[in-house]
Amino acid sequence: MLEALAAKPERLVIGIMSGSSADGVDACLMRLRGGGAALSWTLLGHETLEYSLKVRDLILSCAEPGGGDSESICRLNALLGELFARAAGHVAARVGCDMTAVDLIGCHGQTLRHLPVPTSITGIPVRGSLQVGEPTVIAERTGVTTIANFRARDMAAGGQGSPLLSYVDYLLLRHRSRGRLVISIGGVASLTGLPASAPPERVIGFDTGPGNMLIDSMVTRITGGREWFDRDGRYARRGTVLPAVLDRLMQHAFLQRDPPRSCGREEFGRPLVDAVLKEHPDARPEDLIATVTRFTAETIAVACRKHVMTHHVYEEGIVCGGGVRNGFLMEQLREAIPELPIHPSDDYGLPAIAKEAMAIAILANETLLGRPNSLPSATGAARAVVLGAIIPGAGRS
Amino acid sequence: MLEALAAKPERLVIGIMSGSSADGVDACLMRLRGGGAALSWTLLGHETLEYSLKVRDLILSCAEPGGGDSESICRLNALLGELFARAAGHVAARVGCDMTAVDLIGCHGQTLRHLPVPTSITGIPVRGSLQVGEPTVIAERTGVTTIANFRARDMAAGGQGSPLLSYVDYLLLRHRSRGRLVISIGGVASLTGLPASAPPERVIGFDTGPGNMLIDSMVTRITGGREWFDRDGRYARRGTVLPAVLDRLMQHAFLQRDPPRSCGREEFGRPLVDAVLKEHPDARPEDLIATVTRFTAETIAVACRKHVMTHHVYEEGIVCGGGVRNGFLMEQLREAIPELPIHPSDDYGLPAIAKEAMAIAILANETLLGRPNSLPSATGAARAVVLGAIIPGAGRS
Numbered sequence: 031m032l033e034a035l036a037a038k039p040e041r042l043v044i045g046i047m048s049g050s051s052a053d054g055v056d057a058c059l060m061r062l063r064g065g066g067a068a069l070s071w072t073l074l075g076h077e078t079l080e081y082s083l084k085v086r087d088l089i090l091s092c093a094e095p096g097g098g099d100s101e102s103i104c105r106l107n108a109l110l111g112e113l114f115a116r117a118a119g120h121v122a123a124r125v126g127c128d129m130t131a132v133d134l135i136g137c138h139g140q141t142l143r144h145l146p147v148p149t150s151i152t153g154i155p156v157r158g159s160l161q162v163g164e165p166t167v168i169a170e171r172t173g174v175t176t177i178a179n180f181r182a183r184d185m186a187a188g189g190q191g192s193p194l195l196s197y198v199d200y201l202l203l204r205h206r207s208r209g210r211l212v213i214s215i216g217g218v219a220s221l222t223g224l225p226a227s228a229p230p231e232r233v234i235g236f237d238t239g240p241g242n243m244l245i246d247s248m249v250t251r252i253t254g255g256r257e258w259f260d261r262d263g264r265y266a267r268r269g270t271v272l273p274a275v276l277d278r279l280m281q282h283a284f285l286q287r288d289p290p291r292s293c294g295r296e297e298f299g300r301p302l303v304d305a306v307l308k309e310h311p312d313a314r315p316e317d318l319i320a321t322v323t324r325f326t327a328e329t330i331a332v333a334c335r336k337h338v339m340t341h342h343v344y345e346e347g348i349v350c351g352g353g354v355r356n357g358f359l360m361e362q363l364r365e366a367i368p369e370l371p372i373h374p375s376d377d378y379g380l381p382a383i384a385k386e387a388m389a390i391a392i393l394a395n396e397t398l399l400g401r402p403n404s405l406p407s408a409t410g411a412a413r414a415v416v417l418g419a420i421i422p423g424a425g426r427s
Numbered sequence: 428m429l430e431a432l433a434a435k436p437e438r439l440v441i442g443i444m445s446g447s448s449a450d451g452v453d454a455c456l457m458r459l460r461g462g463g464a465a466l467s468w469t470l471l472g473h474e475t476l477e478y479s480l481k482v483r484d485l486i487l488s489c490a491e492p493g494g495g496d497s498e499s500i501c502r503l504n505a506l507l508g509e510l511f512a513r514a515a516g517h518v519a520a521r522v523g524c525d526m527t528a529v530d531l532i533g534c535h536g537q538t539l540r541h542l543p544v545p546t547s548i549t550g551i552p553v554r555g556s557l558q559v560g561e562p563t564v565i566a567e568r569t570g571v572t573t574i575a576n577f578r579a580r581d582m583a584a585g586g587q588g589s590p591l592l593s594y595v596d597y598l599l600l601r602h603r604s605r606g607r608l609v610i611s612i613g614g615v616a617s618l619t620g621l622p623a624s625a626p627p628e629r630v631i632g633f634d635t636g637p638g639n640m641l642i643d644s645m646v647t648r649i650t651g652g653r654e655w656f657d658r659d660g661r662y663a664r665r666g667t668v669l670p671a672v673l674d675r676l677m678q679h680a681f682l683q684r685d686p687p688r689s690c691g692r693e694e695f696g697r698p699l700v701d702a703v704l705k706e707h708p709d710a711r712p713e714d715l716i717a718t719v720t721r722f723t724a725e726t727i728a729v730a731c732r733k734h735v736m737t738h739h740v741y742e743e744g745i746v747c748g749g750g751v752r753n754g755f756l757m758e759q760l761r762e763a764i765p766e767l768p769i770h771p772s773d774d775y776g777l778p779a780i781a782k783e784a785m786a787i788a789i790l791a792n793e794t795l796l797g798r799p800n801s802l803p804s805a806t807g808a809a810r811a812v813v814l815g816a817i818i819p820g821a822g823r824s
Contacts, residue, residue, distance in 0.1 A: 031797055033430040084549050098497035100489050100557055104540040108555035109548050111583070143501040151506050152481050158505035160497055164555065165816065166576065170583035179563065183818070186508070186567035400428055400819065419562065419816035421580070422797065 031422065035175060036398050039063060041133035042074075044118045044174070045391025048110070048140040048163065050217025050294060051242050051352060052089040053258060054080035055110075057117040058387040059125050059132070065399040069201055069392065075125040076384035079117045085109070086258070092162075093142045094300050103142065103162060110140055111167030118172055135176040136394025136418075138194075138386075139163040144181075144294035146190035158182070159191045165421045173424035177394040180417040184404040189411025192292035193220040196235030196408040198389035200224060203378065204233075209344040211334060211370065213363075215241040215353025216386060218293055219330050222408070225342035234338055235408025236289035239282070239329035240298035241353050244322045247303045252315040260319055263358020269320030275310060279325045280332075289337055290410030324362050326353075331366035339370070350375035354382040393417060428819065432572060433795050436460060438530035439471075441515045441571070442788025445507070445537040445560065447614025447691060448639050448749060449486040450655060451477035452511060454518040455784040456529070462796040466598055466789065472522040473781035476514045482506070483655070489559075490539045491697050500539065500559060507537055508564030515569055532573040533791025533815075535591075535783075536560040541578075541691035543587035555579070556588045562818045570821035574791040577814040581801040586808025589689035590617040593632030593805040594793075595786035597621060600775065601630075606741040608731060608767065610760075612638040612750025613783060615690055616727050619805070622739035631735055632805025633686035636679070636726035637695035638750050641719045644700045649712040657716055660755020666717030672707060676722045677729075686734055687807030721759050723750075728763035736767070747772035751779040790814060 035041065040063040048055045058076035062069060081089070088106050092098035114137055122129050139161030148155035165178035181191035199212045199222035212222040219241035223234035245266070246259045260266055284297045306318065338344070347370040353359055354374050364372055375382045396403035402414035432438065437460040445452045455473035459466060478486070485503055489495035511534055519526050536558030545552035562575035578588030596609045596619035609619040616638035620631035642663070643656045657663055681694045703715065735741070744767040750756055751771050761769055772779045793800035799811035 082549055088548070092497050095498065096496060098495070098500070099493060100495035100500060100539040101492065101542065103495070103497060103500060104542055104555040104557040105546065105548060105553050107557065108553035108582070109551060112551050112553065142497040145498065145501055149502065151485070151502060152479055154506060154509050156502050156505035156509065158501040158561065160501040160504065164579055164583065166579040167583040170580060170812065179816075182561055182563040183567060185505070186561065186564040397819075415567065416819050419576075419818050421816050422794075422813050 032175065032398065032420065035133055038133065041395060042127065042131055043391040043395050044121060044132055044135045045387040045389065045394065046114050046117055046135065046137040047387040047390050048138065049352065049386060050141055051246055052081065052086055052093065052140065054078050055114060055117045056384065056387040057121040058384045058391060059121045059127060060388060060391045062392065062395045065396050066401055073384065073388060075121055076381065076387060077117065077121040077124050078383065079113065079120060085113070089140055093295050095296055098142060107162040107164045108167060110162055111164030114163045115168045115171035118168065129172050129174065132174050134394055134398055135168055135172060135174045136390040137163060137165055137168055137176060137178045138180060138390045139178055141294065144192065144292065144296065146185070146192065146292045157185050159185060165419070169421040169423055175423035176421045177397050177418045179419045180393055183415045183417050184409050184411050187411040187413055187415045189404065189406065189409030190290050190292040191409060193222070193235045193237060193408055194393065195220060195386065195389050196222040196233055197403055197405040198392050200230055200233050200405065201392060202380065203348060204228070208346060209342050211338060211344040211347045213330060213347055213349045215349065215351040217241050217243040219326065219353070221333055221338060223338040223342065223344065230405060231407050233405060233407055235405060236337065237292045238333035239285060239293060240326050241351060243295065244298045244302065244326060245319065247300050248319055248322050251303050251307065252318070260356060263323060263356045265316050266320040266323040266358045269314065269316030271324045272313060272317050272321045275306065275321045276325055280328065285329060285332070290408065323359050327359060327362035327366045330363060334367055334370065344370060347372040348375050348378060350380060350382040350385040352383060429572065429795065429817065432530055435530065438792060439524065439528055440788040440792050441518060441529055441532045442784040442786065442791065443511050443514055443532065443534040444784040444787050445535065446749070446783060447538055448643055449478065449483055449490065449537065451475050452514045453781065453784040454514040455781045455788060456518045456522050456524060457785060457788045459789065459792045462793050463798055470781065470785060472518055473778065473784060474514065474518040474521050475780070476510065476517060486537055490692050492693055495539060504559040504561045505564060507559055508561030511560045512565045512568035515565065526569050526571065529569070529571050531791055531795055532565055532569060532571045533787040534560060534562055534565055534573060534575045535577060535787045536575055538691060541589065541689065541693065543582070543589065543689045554582050556582060562816070566818040566820055572820040573818045574794050574815045576816045577790055580812045580814050581806050581808050584808040584810055584812050586801065586803065586806030587687050587689040588806060590619070590632045590634060590805055591790065592617060592783065592786050593619040593630055594800050594802040595789050597627055597630050597802065598789060599777065600745060601625070605743060606739050608735060608741040608744045610727060610744055610746045612746065612748040614638050614640040616723065616750070618730055618735060620735040620739065620741065627802060628804050630802060630804055632802060633734065634689040635730035636682060636690060637723050638748060640692065641695045641699065641723060642716065644697050645716055645719050648700050648704065649715070657753060660720060660753045662713050663717040663720040663755045666711065666713030668721045669710060669714050669718045672703065672718045673722055677725065682726060682729070687805065720756050724756060724759035724763045727760060731764055731767065741767060744769040745772050745775060747777060747779040747782040749780060
């Protein structure tokens with residue numbers, strides 16, 4: 031049955047992404063023709079299903095360092111499987127497509143823990159990334175073959191399991207004569223450097239540090255949970271950057287590491303916010319929010335300059351992810367790196383908000399075709415591998 | 428590539444099982460020809476890799492109710508993936524088979540949590556079972572296509588995700604003219620009732636209650652962790668059953684429930700041991716061990732009589748799983764149900780210790796063939812489904 035699916039000249043594929051911001055699930059429906067360098071695509075629709083406060087709390091309680099227990103993780107895994115299946119249903123309905131016509135679903139899952147640096151347990155080096163959102167629930171509810179758990183195989187091959195997006199950026203945005211630098215601002219921010227006419231092994235990709243995660247955590251803490259994020263940077267815009275706090279944040283150990291590198295809530299979650307608040311109990315809230323926003327922009331700019339722009343010429347920056355909606359963050363980013371013209375990915379036919387879900391649909395399509403879809407030059411893995419686990423659809427029964 | 432594997436007339440398949448006793452990982456290598464009712468099989472070898480004390484502690488700390496956190500679960504998942512891959516390597520080496528000749532691996536994983544009874548979260552009923560032991564690590568280390576996560580799909584279809592063994596018992600042990608009652612004593616004990624010449628939908632299967640789990644927990648608590656289990660029932664044999672304690676245990680809520688039902692450490696783990704010890708602080712240790720051993724035998728006997736033997740005639744009981752090694756438990760079982768002649772599964776060509784790993788190899792083979800391999804009459808699911816997630820092997824790269 032998988033062979034028959036893979037043999038189709040084109041497929042309808044749903045991509046489902048629930049980012050580390052834990053604010054909701056994004057789903058898109060694409061028509062994909064072929065794969066690899068010959069892939070052609072059409073985005074048919076996308077949809078965001080916001081989490082209720084209760085669901086967001088459950089996710090964050092499991093995802094903050096030290097959080098979770100096996101029972102709540104087990105239940106959250108099943109619950110998110112149900113919500114992801116609903117998101118798939120919503121996007122299909124919005125497009126007016128019957129689920130029986132959908133060929134494939136790719137689901138990233140919700141990251142609860144990302145531990146890319148090996149630690150030794152009983153003499154065995156282990157690294158791992160834990161995503162929840164049970165894919166068998168998605169396959170059972172929709173009847174559609176579902177592919178999930180994309181990060182683990184790259185980590186098994188010695189990689190960081192991140193960034194996943196760089197391979198897709200290569201497929202969608204590479205250009206023969208222009209160097210392009212793709213900046214993805216989700217919970218975490220990552221870069222993909224696509225030098226003009228570069229083959230995949232010369233593509234650069236790594237996490238720069240926080241995306242929306244640190245700003246969100248600061249706003250949540252300061253407002254006592256009444257607000258989750260800084261809508262269009264309104265708080266930050268009323269504040270003043272505190273240079274001493276910014277300098278201190280720029281010393282963060284993660285920023286001193288060379289790529290390959292990847293990060294998560296472990297580095298830029300609530301513990302960091304708590305530490306900042308503890309050290310600066312009298313700082314004005316809007317100043318702290320302005321400072322972590324500038325910090326986020328600075329970490330991206332420094333990463334561009336230090337690890338990417340020194341090696342190749344880049345004519346344009348392309349920005350995507352939920353961070354695009356924070357106008358103040360975008361201003362700060364343009365200010366921090368004036369030498370790079372920055373455009374939203376929408377200008378390239380890729381809605382900034384949908385792009386991560388599109389990437390997951392495309393990764394699933396490549397896995398179905400048996401194509402290695404990791405990028406060792408970005409993740410540091412020993413070899414390119416076929417990512418993910420395949421759950422058969424409704425089956426022959 | 429999966430299609431090519433599925434088209435082979437026979438396959439070499441490794442099965443990997445790490446039971447709820449958490450004492451080690453069992454691996455077997457089988458030659459399987461065909462599938463479903465036409466399956467024929469040869470067991471080529473089996474091997475047990477005992478866990479170190481450190482690994483066992485890590486598992487139990489995540490598996491006891493309230494235990495674990497997302498970080499330790501993430502690391503344990505990766506660590507067990509490595510150990511399972513090693514177990515696969517060991518059994519292949521013992522048989523003298525090169526891993527490149529192996530076609531398929533099935534891995535059950537280590538259960539950390541089993542929650543078969545739906546609870547409502549934000550109005551959505553959820554149930555789940557959490558197994559760890561990252562299958563992508565197994566696939567990457569061995570290069571062999573790996574199938575894992577067998578319980579989730581049955582639960583997504585409304586089942587208890589357990590017992591998984593009943594379908595395999597049906598394939599391996601059904602008989603045209605003799606009713607057979609298969610008693611599996613792992614961490615948990617389960618029954619499969621195979622009436623003479625019964626079709627799959629008339630097969631009965633459910634968990635009876637504790638297998639080795641409660642005895643192990645009691646010995647571990649009483650010896651302060653110096654011993655993990657009652658070797659051949661030596662402690663129990665020196666003790667006397669305490670009728671008041673036994674009566675109280677027989678009131679356990681799980682035992683009052685009708686099938687379908689399944690259980691785990693949630694019902695018969697350390698909290699129950701702690702409660703017994705607290706209520707009977709002066710009881711002699713060997714008496715308590717004798718009592719939980721008799722309790723284990725009684726729960727199996729009661730389940731046979733109440734839910735199985737009333738409906739059909741059973742000529743023979745076939746017992747398998749690690750519990751077979753506890754001679755005192757076997758005596759107690761025969762005493763508790765004298766009307767049923769009980770034989771170890773070894774008498775039927777199925778080594779009692781290897782049978783669970785064999786079952787996982789067979790389930791994986793069925794999944795590869797796209798055959799529904801759950802048994803709704805045992806699990807209570809709405810329909811038979813193809814269990815598991817498929818991780819491609821070394822791939823085409």
